[in-house]
Amino acid sequence: MMLSRAKPAVGGAPPQGDKRKKKGKKVPQLEELLAHRDFTGAIALLEFKRHVGEQDEDTDLWIGYCAFHLGDYKRALEEYEALTKQPGCNPDVWVNLACTYFLLGMYTQAEQAGLKGEVCLLD
Known part of the structure; x- marks a missing residue:
């Protein structure tokens, strides 16, 4: 049996939910x-913004926060x-x-x- 390349073997139209x-x-x-x-998604978004140059003043702080909460303490450090x-x-x-x-x-x-943070808060 020969298959035709001109038309699909099963179904007619491609599925509507094309990804x-x-x-x-x-x-x-x-x-x-x-x-x-x-x-993880937040770090990806923040790193992308950092790479493109659209970072805010708190971008680095948020990356540290996200790394800390993911358990990546070395990166947060x-x-x-x-x-x-x-x-x-x-x-x-x-x-x-x-x-x-x-x-x-x-x-x-x-x-x-912690002591440096305390001194900064008191000033």
Whole structure:
């Protein structure tokens, strides 16, 4: 039996739900991803914005937050340490850094970072 290449063997028209056509599909916002606790999606969105150059002033802070909640404490540590080296560092960064140090078992560094955050809050 010969099969014809001119017409499909089964069915007539292609299925309506073609996955290649996603017109009208919107990109989720960061707030939606965080509300659904989709930290992996949030990091992907934030990294994309960072790569394209559309990042906000809190992008690095949110990446650290998401990495922390995913259990990637080393990455959160890198993000928070980079933020502490910037002028006008938010005092919350020191507290987040202290929590990250604590969960990595770096207790003396956690205490020092916590004290720096406390001093920043008192000023």
